[in-house]
Amino acid sequence: MFFDIAKRIYVSPTAQVTDGTFEFASRWQMTAPQLRAKVSGTSAPFAPYYLPTSPVFDDKGVRLTAVDAGAGTAADFRAAHVRGKLAVVRYDFGNDAELAKAAADAGAKALMLVVPEGFFPWTRWQPEGDRLALPIMRAGSTEGTDLLKRAGKRTTTVEFSGTVKSPYLYDVMQVSQQRVPEKLVYTVSERNSAVVKAAYTRTGASAWGSEQRFGWRPYQEFAWNQYTRDVPVGQQRTEYVTAGDTLWSHTVHHDTVMDRDLALGVGMQDAARTYRPGQHAAEKWFAGPVRPSIPHGVTGWPGSVRNGDTLSLHIPEFTDSQSGHWSFAEASSLGGGVGTGAAVSAVGDPSDVAHAEVYRDGRLVAQSDTGAWGGFEVPAGKAGYRLDLTTARTSADWQFGTGTRTSWTFTSDTAATATLLPLLQVDYSAPVDLRNAVGPRRSHTLGLNVRMPDGLAAPRGVTLKVEASYDDGRTWHTAHTARTARHGGTRFTAAVERPSGVRGDAYVSLRVTAVDAAGNTVRQTVDRAYLHRGPSSGQ
Template identity: 30%
Template sequence: MSTAFLGGFGPNVSIAHVGPELAAGDLTALLGAQFRGTPDGDAPVTYRLAWTRQGSMPVGFVKDVAASELAEVRTTFGPGPAGRTFGHGGNPITAGGVGGWSWLPSVASPGEAVDRVTADLAWSWGFLQFGADGAVEATLTSPERTYQRGAAHDERFNDPVFSPALPESRSPYLARSGDEISFAVPLFTDRAGNGGNAAVSSARTTLLRDGTKVGETPYAANGLFEVPSGAAVYRVETDAVRTAGTSEFATKVSAAWTFRSDTAADDRYVPLPLSVVRFTPELDAGGATPKGRSLRVPLTVQQQEGAANGRVDRIDVEVSFDDGATWTAAPVSGGVATIANPGAAGYGSIRVKATDSDGNALEHTVIRAYKIA
């Protein structure tokens, strides 16, 4: 169980521990505060402080924090669309995975933010994009980070290419418990590997068993499916179209994975084979590359931890310059695809296919992966 008191208790409420202390793993108290600092130029500065206590609640809690005890995290944000507002937050995370509260100051995109944080526990960073009506249009969430006190660290958010990814996580992305398969993959993860979700105008996720549909949801890369007992070949397909105007990149993302699965013997979720291919070309600050020149696109394979994944030895890449109407093969050598960009401005879309040594397969398509200028 986790309980939070946002903003503190007020002047007339205090806390204390009653009764014997508990074992360290039975009770964790997370205490903290977040304050606005003096801006560093145009970059907002936030002090984010947090501590944990094991086995008992504090009876009085006073901390005098020296600057030398804090780590400085400078975060750079890639370009966002005009007419939007953006926020940046940091949540403290305990060793057991319990997260705290985050203040969300406004930031510019492109722009920077500076955070000074306690270094005794992990932090997870978030970036949010809000529409003119205040609705959330996109979110990016970092894996848990740890920092060294007194040191400076850099983070990045919101740079293309946005694509499916498997950021470090405490929960599996594709798993089976008994005869229930769960699936949740962030389709719009940014270049730095921050898990991404976006507002969409349409989406679907479909699960097929030996070629027959067993379930479908209206969500982007997300579903919980009851399946028949026994072993079979499964294929999960998903696609999502971003809400118009919310980003010029990754306007549509499609993906599919093929894998074998049998009834899981116990009640816990067992990770299933799952691989993705990440694209990390060097683009300018606006997510663009020069027209008429070749673009090197490093390819990185990520595989789900704890799953019986095979080895991915070959990756086939195709490129489109007309939003997916036609495709051309791009040569791949040494884990790098080389794309010959046309002489006209526009966008490049990327499609990839791969099969591992155990027969598990993947397909990803990112429409408008990068800009050509």
Template identity: 30%
Template sequence: MGKRVRGIWAAALSVALAVAGVGQAGAAESDGTAVSGSTRVDAADSLRTVTLVSGDRVRVRSGTYEVQPGPGRERMVFAQHRIGGHDYVIPADALSMIGARRVDRRLFDITELLASRYDDAEQTELPLLVRATDQTAARQRASGYAVARDLPGIRAQAVRVPKKRAGEFWRSLDAQVAGKTASAGVERVWLDGQRQISLDHSVPQIGAPAVWQAGRTGRGVTVAVLDTGIDATHPDFTGRLAQVRNFTDDPDADDHVGHGTHVASIIAGSGAASGGRYRGVAPDATLLVGKVCTDGGCPDSAILAGMEWAAANGAVVVNLSLGGADTTELDPLKEAVETLTARTGTLFVVAAGNSGPQARSISSPASADSALAVGAMDGADKLAESSSRGPRLAGGAIKPEITAPGVDIVAARARNSEADDPVDESYTRMSGTSMATPHVAGSAALLAQQHPTFRAADLKATLMGTAKPDATSRLTEQGAGRVDVAAASGSTLRADPPAVDLGIAKWPHQDDRAASRTVAFRNDGATAATLSLTVSVTGPDGTHATDGMFRIEPAQLTVAAGGSASATITARTAISGSEGVYEGRVVASGPAGVVRIPVTIDREPESYDLKLTHLDRTGSLTDSYNTFLDGLSASGTVVPYEPDGTASIRLRAGSYHLTSVISDEHGDDRLVSLLTQPQLELTADTTVVLDARLAKSSTVTVPRPAATPTGSVIGYYRHLPDGSLNAASVFSFGGMTPLFAAQFGPALPGNEMRGRLQTVFTEPGPDGQFGSGSHRYHLAWFPSGQVPSGIRQEVRTADLAQVEATYPASESGTIGEKTVFASRPDYTESVSFGGTVPLPATRTEYYSRADDIRWSADVRMGEVQQMSAPTAYPAGRQTESWQAGPLSPGFPAPPSSITVFSDGYWVTRQGNRIFAAVPLFSDRDIRHAGVADTTSYTQRLLRDGQPVPLIDDYDYEVPAAAANYRYSVTATRDTELSTRVQAEWTFRSEKSEKLARLPVMAVRFAPALDGDNAAPAGRDLRIPVTVQRQAGATPAQVRSLTVEVSFDDGQTWRLASVQKSGAGWLADVHHPAGAGYAALRAYAVDQSGNTVRQTIIRAYRIKG
């Protein structure tokens, strides 16, 4: 929401600025920066005046408004804009606070304030919720204002500000938020508003009050909630909780997330804390609460145990407002739904998920046949954008099957949880299918009280058959429609099945057989029911299906009291029409009520059968294969498999990339073959024989005969039309096991697909171990458009980059590890090859040399890990040193192996998030970034001198407005060198929609040290110094640099002589006599005023 509002403001300020202090409406400043102060607003015709929290007044009459600035604000500028039918009038001094989410935008929503009857004729006070960093200070600052109640759960107070003192309050707030006062400031101010789409509206929206009036409130019905636990102390659950069980590793069943409490409240909350306003759907139902989720997730084992427990303890309905990615397979949760439903008759009501608007995004276990999958609607019965869409991944069945209100739902708030959108201390707002699901579960409880003999299928059918469809949403998005429990309670009819999936009519269609399904109508009434049956279906283009394509017979049906009668729905897809999914409803209507049955059939577009035969290297059918097809003309991946080695699959006509990996047992080895056909055109029924005998091995030879291959990879990568990456490889580590590959069809253009061959050769050392060898080859090729198959590469030393690499030892006798990655600019995925390095060590490493090949490495030596940025090695000999001291902060280009660090960059900002993860132990090579195990690690961010809380390991949430920041970090290690590294940066930052690299620097030292990271005592040492700026940050030259040295672990410091030298500096220090350690400290300032101050205790040894 914050990003969207800010974007709108950029436009609104240019066209809708009204300047205060003008004598009449329509006057404007001569420079053109303001326009008319009178503009249309949809409000009441009579004059109504609204006082804003800023002390300004807005007068509304006959659809116009007029701004009257508060005292002392005569020169204030205001902005007006409309979002979603709401008009806003905002003074310029509120913009940054709204953008920073310090001030609720609704405080300037004229439409909302009038609708809530907060105009001056109705209210003499402004109702606010105020959160401050110090509650005591907040109460003192609120002196003279009416504090309605303390809300410690949300760290806030409900404050009533007299409108005549609003300007005074605003000036105080402005100073506190801006950090202009010495006392702790206000964190946030909300309107104590009245939302329209909330539980007191959503419960009537589904017809629950009408059912209550008939005496059905869920009494005697047990509903289980399997979620994050519950706040059992909440007044709304008094007398409602039969059992509470904890199935997680948490020490108790208390709800520390808030989700489970909210869900349970929607089902059966009494509304006691709100005087009955926020009652649940079935307020007298009995609750079983099983805690199956923590703030870290919901283990399958905990969910399964909870489901069993609930069903065994008499739950008629189980609410599961949870889910995960679905597959075409029957996973344990879906299986449990099916098993328990069949065994106990319990209805599992499950959230469809919040992955909309993507099609086929229904989560599991909502995708289970017996589950009642629930999507989310808003208060206007329109589908929520985030609600997951169908059809189901497996088989195309109708999911979700029903919808319910799930947007801005007010329900109980757990006392031990953070409320993102609080109403007061007892209630909060949440949105999602998690909130929609308990509306349906509560509705099922009301029906179960009315019909005690109903089992899961009966409840499901009744709710679906009486649901209210939305004409603007597709059936595959909403299922039967929005639950209408009043209609369900008043109905004596239900259908079996409650939805009809007529399957797939295979292409071509001229000889299609009619597809039929029988639907049984059950009448639970005391008299016979006569029903008129109609069917209405639309095609994939939204137009009505061709006449005669769909028929329901008979057209009229009489169902005896307590009996059933059947009708048949038939689809004749041989009749000409569009190809794709047809969807509609059978409607059975009569004096006894109306039942709607969703109907779908897929009139398959042009499609063919693809048969795949898999043969191993002996020519025999094999079950040891992995085959997948990626769509080129349409997105999606298909993974066919049959254990007999022949797999058949039905696919749309089009282009596909076919890949298979076949494995053979060959003595003690496995021979692996990669087979790929990058351009499979499916224009007819096709058989492809994937024969591993056609795959050939590739060989590589190197100049040094003692060098042995210790790792190899063969594969390809391809960028697909939808932007995704298709890549496959086969690889081996160690030994002489060959790899085989084959490609069918022509080579593709190099910018579309590239093959890959990578291998490592290592020469063993005197002890016969490869790690101690003095020579190693890292070789890679990326041939254009073709997977490597049967190629021969004879490598010459002249074709390679030769790197003399040194690995000093921080501690003697240790073993290091080095892992090497090969990549290209358009392909950073990589199979890496690693090995051990006895320390200290010097060895010759050879690398393939090409403009498009990048090499990077991770080197782990003791507790420190160095990572290098991708580098294209030039021809000839060069040197490279790892772990050479001193270890200090560094900001190289991001290593390809790092993915956790915000796109690989170290200190960034996007939106209102600042991310900071600094490699504090980088060695002296400016291409390296180093991290280490530490005994202590502290970090702190200050904004204009005020601390900013850390929201996770690396992220801070900050206000949008520009401010001065100070970020500091200190790490200590229980080791000999770089025992304490401390750094502090200052910079200025404001909200950035795109990822912005912040202007941080690091001072890198490169003294000439020996293999033990030591320098001689009693001598001068010249230290090359580089100030390294984070790549991608706004450029600025270094204005000044100072360097200091200490020989007593930082107790005293001496200023080093520093002189400019090319792009860097030279610092001269003199070592005292005798062994010891040197510490280094530096301070740099750039031309933009950004600074860095860093200290390294025991940066290197001094040898006596």
């Protein structure tokens, strides 16, 4: 269920189905309650809702004395002596911003709007946008009227609790086979669920992103009622996901998107998968360096091949440090260029850049402003090729991997059947936190793995050079690299050291060059791959 008003569903039980197969399933998405209220002197349920741009109470909660503030005029607030209290107003769907300001000017701590009879109080809180002057909520007519009556007779307090930054999430697919039971109770446990530690890296100014874990039963082609969810970034969340034969695929966008009533169509995604009961898994989203690469271990990924004299390239513009994550360039919601994914991002963000060029023996033969995705016609015969892919993404909410330049060289000949191209790939493992930063020690160790795309043998005789820049590429310093034993000679570590003249926080740009024994090469530059904190920097 998507809307937080969906507390329960009703379904008629059936007899056991004996002819053919039958299944009843329901999909649930649950986090910690955003807002709960308990009125003194009563145990009756009370469920107010934050207005979309309301400030929120501290997670520790607050207890406020409720007072009747009439229709919410300035005179009403003065007469009710609302200073330091919860002002309860009979709501007529007026100007919420003006009401909030008037209540704040009178010294109220929060404002409760009681909707008229026949109207439901539900609203959907959202993390972005200019905030109202104080916490402001809507309450239903019945419970709100009861609160006003109590407040008129005796001192009445309301204790608020809840959090908009839930430390947990339940992604549940309840399944009943061959019948709808008389009594349907689904208890989430490690016997029917996986526990996923999901870490959402903060990529810039925004403290919130968007995500959805889409779920399908084996017979389904579409994921129903699974629209966009807000998620706080820069923190980890424990997520309980139904195990078994339900197929799941997670998509995460680095900031919030415009329309939460649609399925999330932009952002980093992973391959569809199932989970084992009791399985413990980990996800880390947007950990740098974020750069173009061909994902590893994704079943059904279209290969980058030569078929005849067409290079069919399938290289996403953005992958992070977790194997199997990928995303495409996005188009601005206000117009502009279109990247590979032809997706729309948040309002006002400029369009991403994704430009590819193919050179044959040093001569430009094909290019594209939608990245290295699709068919590129090349002349017949054997020749040396260079594929250049340039990306850029710049906004206040994207401050890492702001520009990349990747060049692959390889030899290719006319192919009678689809033949994989030997495009060397570099995977990275940087010791970054959830702000995409390494600690203040002068040096840190960067892990690197050089590989071929899935389907090709591992490269042999690999040599690697790693360079780092702390001044956005004006000067480069070669890092000491060492080959890691027992990994076929493709895994390396590099000691990246802050130059002596760099004192405070500084972005680290990387330039990596790899060559194998067959002469295939890759040279990849990532601008502002991650942050290196200064010795006195706070976390």
